[in-house]
Amino acid sequence: MAPDLRAAVREALGRPGPGPVVDDPVDPVEVATRVAWSVLVEPGDAIAGALVDGLGPAHAFEAVLRADDDGVDGLLAQCVEHGVTGTDDTGRFGAALTAALARWSPRLPGVDVLGVLDAAATVGARLLVPGAPGWPEGVGDLGVHAPLVLWARSGGRDRPDVSDGPFDAPTVAVVGSRANTVAGAEAAGEITSRAADAGCTVVSGGAYGIDATAHRVAIAAGATTVAVLAGGIDQLYPAGNVDLLRNVVQCGAVVAESPPGTRPSRWRFLARNRLIAAMADVTVVVEAGARSGALNTAHHAGQLGRTVFAVPGPFASSASVGCHRLVADGRAQLMVHPGDATAEALRVRGGPAPISAATPIAAARTDPEVVRALDALGRRALPVEEVARRSGMSLAETTDALALAQIQGLAQYGVGGWSGVPGG
Numbered sequence: 001m002a003p004d005l006r007a008a009v010r011e012a013l014g015r016p017g018p019g020p021v022v023d024d025p026v027d028p029v030e031v032a033t034r035v036a037w038s039v040l041v042e043p044g045d046a047i048a049g050a051l052v053d054g055l056g057p058a059h060a061f062e063a064v065l066r067a068d069d070d071g072v073d074g075l076l077a078q079c080v081e082h083g084v085t086g087t088d089d090t091g092r093f094g095a096a097l098t099a100a101l102a103r104w105s106p107r108l109p110g111v112d113v114l115g116v117l118d119a120a121a122t123v124g125a126r127l128l129v130p131g132a133p134g135w136p137e138g139v140g141d142l143g144v145h146a147p148l149v150l151w152a153r154s155g156g157r158d159r160p161d162v163s164d165g166p167f168d169a170p171t172v173a174v175v176g177s178r179a180n181t182v183a184g185a186e187a188a189g190e191i192t193s194r195a196a197d198a199g200c201t202v203v204s205g206g207a208y209g210i211d212a213t214a215h216r217v218a219i220a221a222g223a224t225t226v227a228v229l230a231g232g233i234d235q236l237y238p239a240g241n242v243d244l245l246r247n248v249v250q251c252g253a254v255v256a257e258s259p260p261g262t263r264p265s266r267w268r269f270l271a272r273n274r275l276i277a278a279m280a281d282v283t284v285v286v287e288a289g290a291r292s293g294a295l296n297t298a299h300h301a302g303q304l305g306r307t308v309f310a311v312p313g314p315f316a317s318s319a320s321v322g323c324h325r326l327v328a329d330g331r332a333q334l335m336v337h338p339g340d341a342t343a344e345a346l347r348v349r350g351g352p353a354p355i356s357a358a359t360p361i362a363a364a365r366t367d368p369e370v371v372r373a374l375d376a377l378g379r380r381a382l383p384v385e386e387v388a389r390r391s392g393m394s395l396a397e398t399t400d401a402l403a404l405a406q407i408q409g410l411a412q413y414g415v416g417g418w419s420g421v422p423g424g
Contacts, residue, residue, distance in 0.1 A: 033057040034129050035113045035259070037148045040064075040104050043257045043271035047100040049144030054084030057148070068105055072098050119260035125151045125233045136167040139278045141304050147257045147275065151233035154253035166224045166252055170345035171201040173280035173301070175273075175294040176210030176311075177287040177319050184287035184319060187311050188213040190338040191284055196223030198342045201252070203228065203280050205272065206245050208238060210286045210294070215244055219251045226279070229256040230272040231264035270296055277301035281345040284309045285332065288322030295322045298332060307344050308332040369393060373401035374410060374420060381416030 034057050041048040051060035055078060067075040076094045079085050085093040120127060128135050128150040139146050154166075172195040174188055192202055192214045202218040204211040206227035218225035227248045231237055233256040236245045248254055257275060258268065273293060277283055277300035285308065288294040298308045310332035313320025326332035335341070376382075376390035388398035402418055405411035412421050 029058050030056070031127070031129055032113050033061045034149045035116055035127070036061055036111050038257070039111050039113075039116060039259050040107050041148075043147065043268060044142075044145040044274060045100070046144045047096055048104075048148070049146060050084050051079070052148060053144060054079065054082045064101065064104065065108070067101055068108055072101060075101075116259045120151055120233060123153060123234045123260070125153050125260070128152055134166075136279045138167065138171075138280070139275060142274060142278050145274065146278075149257070151256045151260070152253045153233055153249045155249075166201045166226055167279060169199055169201045169224065170342075170349045171203055171280045171282075172341050172345050173203045173276050173283040173297070174210065174214035174286060174341075175204055175276065175283065175297050176285055177289060177292055177294065178207050178209035178211075179319070180209040180213070180287050181313075181317065181319050183313065184210060184311075185213045187335075187338070188286045189217045191286065191311075191335075191341060192217040192223075193221060194339040195342045195345070196221035198346060199223075200342060200345055201226060203276055205230075205269075205276060205297075206237070206241055206248065206254070208241065212241055212244055215248055219247055223251075225252040227252075227254045228272055228275050228279070229254060229264070230258075230268040232256055232258050232260040232262040234260045235262065235264060237264045269293060273297040274300040277306060278304055280306065281348040282307045282309065282341045284311065284335065284341045285323055285326060286311045287313065287317075287319040288326075289318055290321045290325070292322045295326065298326055302331050307341075307348070309335040309341050309344075311335040369397055369401040370405050370410070373398055374405055377411065377418060377420045379419075381414055381419045383417040387418055 034052075037048060037052060037057060051064070054060070055063060063075045063078055072094065076090070076097055079093065079097065080090060117127070126134070130140070134152065135150070172191075174192055174195075176184060176188060180188070188210045195202055196218050200223070202214055202223060202225045204214045204225070204227060206212070206215065206229060211227075215225050215227060225248055227245055229235065229237065233254065235256075236242045236254070245254055255275075256262075257272070262268070270293065273296045277297050280301070283298060283301040283306055285294045285298050288298075288310075298310070301308050308326065308331060310323035310326040312327070312334060313323060323332070327334050333340075372391040372393060373387055376387045382390075384398055384402065385395065387402065388395045391398060393401065402411055402413075406413060410421055411418055
């Protein structure tokens with residue numbers, strides 16, 4: 001099997017044109033067998049992940065082929081020898097392995113690595129594998145549920161290819177209801193705008209509603225945005241967002257875990273949500289009903305130790321029930337300011353949070369000099385000298401305090417001098 005796979009992948013990768021490219025030093029046999037695995041199993045299959053991690057992609061796939069012919073005992077013995085079973089009881093793991101082989105067996109005869117690569121090449125997709133440029137390292141936190149490969153379509157004119165690393169930047173996931181409210185769209189837009197201004201990558205699911213708003217705002221801001229699909233990379237879904245997803249390709253990347261030709265389905269949407277959570281440093285749930293899929297994304301993010309924010313809404317709004325429940329159950333932090341998620345994403349990556357984008361207004365008001373400057377402002381614009389006189393601070397202190405207040409959106413400078421911002 002391995003020599004055939006080696007020949008297939010070398011043939012596909014050696015063709016001219018915009019086919020799927022995998023950069024050295026990734027072993028072509030590993031590449032090919034990972035593609036084979038992605039055809040064989042559904043996203044997030046823990047048994048497949050354990051075999052690939054413990055035995056290596058090629059060795060594990062060949063062992064599965066033999067087990068399909070000869071039975072599970074030989075494969076189980078290899079798993080025990082290499083510690084694949086972990087702390088599980090051998091008998092229990094053996095039963096899980098037997099069940100896995102039963103669900104994989106119908107697909108084994110149809111595994112066609114070269115056919116999959118050809119289908120990906122048709123839409124100009126790039127194949128990503130662990131260790132290759134562009135691979136989002138965060139998905140490794142999923143352990144045995146991590147994707148075996150990813151397919152990506154990216155790179156428009158004057159835009160970097162996915163191999164240049166959209167996930168190298170701090171990343172914020174913005175998710176929520178497909179049937180969003182106007183207030184929800186406004187909140188999603190403001191949160192995304194703050195993230196975009198700070199140079200963050202914005203990740204979402206390409207769906208109607210909040211997802212689409214996040215992608216559109218990121219595109220309009222000239223930021224990088226990534227849409228994670230529930231089907232194959234050639235299945236831009238939903239149909240009403242095809243044009244939007246094509247724009248995402250030009251301004252970031254569309255990413256899929258399943259091989260080309262795979263149709264979106266309910267369980268694949270749920271599996272897709274774990275990727276959104278893992279790719280992002282922070283997840284924001286803008287609106288979510290009681291049974292919203294966005295809650296599933298938040299659950300995955302929480303399990304991975306990622307920070308989750310939930311945007312509050314009206315008590316009577318069914319679109320906010322899920323957000324309120326996340327906060328009440330301690331599974332999400334309350335979104336107090338639209339820059340909270342950006343500040344946290346930058347903190348996770350070790351960078352300073354830009355005051356203009358992320359520091360909550362309450363934090364600015366704790367600065368005593370800012371408080372004094374704001375208290376000195378009146379109903380009409382005042383020159384800085386008058387603000388200094390009223391506040392009892394030096395001219396330099398007043399100038400610095402007003403500049404900080406302006407960055408925070410608490411004060412503004414116009415004709416006649418400084419004034420407060422209504423509602424600030």
